[in-house]
Amino acid sequence: MPPPNAAHSWLAGRHFGIVIDAGSSGSRLQIYSWKDPRTITLEKGDPLAYTLPKVEKGTQDEDQWVSKVEPGLSSLADNPESAGAYLRPLLSHARDHIPPSLQKETPLFLLATAGMRLLSPTKQAEILKETCRFLITHSNFKIDGPSAVGPCGSSVRIITGEEEGLFGWIAVNYLMDGFTGSSKERTTYGFLDMGGASTQIAFEPSLAHQGNTKNLIDVRLRLLGGDEIRHKVYVTTWLGYGTNQARERYVGKVVTEFEASRGEENDNDVVPDPCLPRGLELTESPVHASRPASSHLSATHRLRGTGSFEQCVQNASSLLNKNAPCPDSPCLMNGVHVPPIDFSVSHFIGVSEYWYSSEHIFGLGGAYDFVQYERAASKFCSRDWPGILKEHEESRWGPNVELPRLQMQCFKAAWIANVLHEGIGMPRIVDPGGNSTTDADKVVEEAEKKGLGRPRPTFQSLDTVGDIAISWTLGKMVLEASKEVRP
Template sequence: MPSITSTWSFNRNYGVVIDAGSSGSRIQIYSWKEHDYVRKGKDPKDLHILPTIELGDEFGIKWQKKVEPGISSFALNPSEVGEKHLKELIDFALEVVPSYEVSNTPIYLLATAGMRLLPLHQQAAILQSACDYIMFQNRFKMMEKCSDHVQVISGEKEGLYGWIAVNYLMGGFEKDEGDHKVTDSQQLQQSYDNDFSSTKHMTTFGFLDMGGASTQIAFEPNLDESKKHANDLTTVLLWTLDGQQMEYKVFVTTFLGYGTNEARRRYIEDRIQNYTSTHEKIANPDSSLEQPNVLINDPCLPIDLLLTDTALPPPLYTLQGTGNFEQCLNYTYSLLNKSVTCFDEPCLFNGVHTPSIDFTVNNFIGISEYWYTSHDIFDLGGKWDYEKFETKASDYCSSKWDNIVSNYHKSGTLTNLPRLEMQCFKAAWLVNVLHNGIGIPKSESTIGKPPLFQSIDVIDNMQVSWTLGKMVLEASSTIPLIFGARPKPPPNPQHHGIFGYYNFMVEWIIGISSLTVLLIITWYMCCKLEIGRLGFGFRSRKRRVRFGELLYKLT
């Protein structure tokens, strides 16, 4: 818990995000000064800025924690995700956030790649269990609908958060001179109904992210492209401390299967297929006493590096490095699938629609694998220089594997062995995606302007992460407006059930059970009425006979 003697935590808001990834969950705590406190006594001209987001710890040391494995590993025992996974993370957050601020601090669990691969019913069970634990076992702030805080986010939303984070840290929003005038609440409400705003922002950066399974791109198209593809753009609304609104129309998309791991998997399949199409097939490889091993040359591995793929059925295929970067570029180019039909022009690669990129307007920032592949071994992170990168990659690929390992041990570097093995392939894949996929020019004149592409990991001691983008939105959305109340956006389809959870199966069961009970009751009542009607008719006839006899006697 923060020191009670420190004034740093006074007048401070906090926000908590759990990045539930495939390999583990990382909790990150951010903070910002209360808006009214910051605005007090300031000239309005000095307040046309976004809130300053800081780490949740005064010294930037204790603000994040990771636990492994990922929450998707609880697919078969979702009820344990609270005590065996989330508890450690939330206990950590309670140590960071002051006790008097916990109930005012929003918490989000946003799951990404690992959870997206699970069947929907398993996702729902894990998310409901997480909802139960966070809502009923802790005091952090959550809205009435838990699914607003605990959810699986799409690759597109992850890319959009990343775009916000990059532009926040790089000053893309601060220098913006687009059309974001002060408007009253009625005008703001009407702005939600506009299909397209003619605002053109010249200073925002495009965003590129590459992981193991996919790669994302997010950017503001130029004015002409924005008009042509208005229906494909996502509106981002931010508010500055003076209560003014900034609006951005952003295109974001995901290329599934185009992360480094998936690209390598597809590459190996292609190499094996090419080999088997030109060589005689091995008869009954399963029946051999010793599994046959087929050797295939691989220009995307350093010379004499041997890697055996054990994921495929026999025979075993061993890839032997021949270390040729130029050949590796040619082989990996086909993985872009540029020849796939584009049903919605224009497309970048694999038939995925993307508005044309205007490189006189758009400069891109790359994170994750764009940074690791450029920096960790080649030490070329930052401004992209294709010639230097190509030289380093060619020298590395053509090196003998034994020499690479020897130099690795001598240097005492922290780079792990798998990265050394895959560096040649990843370098070729990075070049193909950047230049042949996205279309970034290899040479450029950057005098007096930002480079067309640069890779980044940390800016001003703040790690570039999509979770930061989520917190920028959170802090910005709570700024009081100058004129009237903040308008409500148009209703979007709600991805939660009537109880505020994701467990659709429970609701289906409740609904079907209720309907079944209703039908049974209806059937029972109908049967009872029918029996009663028959019985009532019999008694009525008896009464009519007796009444007739009485009349006869009286007469």
């Protein structure tokens, strides 16, 4: 497909930016675009002056703005010279959709995340060097020259979990109008992200606490009117607190406790697990069993679901490690310092696993209601596995829900609840009627008192805003577009 002609009306005054998100399971190229801020005429008092450049999908055919290859870039650890063949489809896609006359001024970033972070420094350097060489020699896109950061400067590199969280925070606030309006009107959202390996938080502490908080990141963005806005953001990551690694730690814990409690003559290796639906039996190896581990303790065990959401929440709560030493008070989970959060004024958006665990089976994505969430989770966890399996075969939950999601939904739902309430400290709403009854008006009234109700809930899980996916790559592009605004 030939690239669009630069004379096309849609392209008039349009700038582009490309981000390749090199994740652990694949690399996704995303093309963004925005109007050149210098071509936008603003009248005095124009509300546009208090907004950021509008960053949107970079192709008119909305399906073409993204292209993906699998597996992850880190899979080239033993074969870095294959980086060119790996990236060629992505680069061809970008060249096909951005006019040749605009490619020299179009920045291209390849930013690697979790998978590449796990490689040795030598392997990382080899892959990044080959990646840089290929992108420079096979495209005309704007790529940094060599620097202390790497062979392609800041254009090709591995980003930290904190950077990923910061870009996510920018994306959420851009999409939710957290940066719009005059300084007195602006209130930003906090950002929560959870994957398989880690969970992140990014938020702007209150002015009262900013002076006492170390390691705040100074975010500067320029509005279309030329004014610079500044936000001081706190970002931190908990490794091992993503859903998959939390599950591994949980299996180690329950197997250790099971072995410690049974007698020597008891040869029953079936471990009861309230975090699995009733009757589901899985064979798992305790990766994180307590040491010193006996050969029997470290062997494969069968876990059989007993289906109790409440018991699962209770059993998994110790994995938050809330009692760890806290060298820099206050701390949340695992002795990690986090500035105080006032949930009566702070509002958070959760993405990734926060969305999947709420929406894909429970249908409760969006504004979070603890009463509804707990009821849905309790009902699902207590169901018999054969009944769940039958409904899956009948496609009740649609193509987004695969068998591993159904197997782990009870645990993941409990882990999300633990992190939100016990870990981060978000208040619950207590349903006085228990799980079977609720007085809706009183619940909403109580929610609003605690900052959990309408019109702006303390927490909501989201996947998209409008037709734009919430992605850290968008946050990176908002930063780039903002740099083009003249003071």
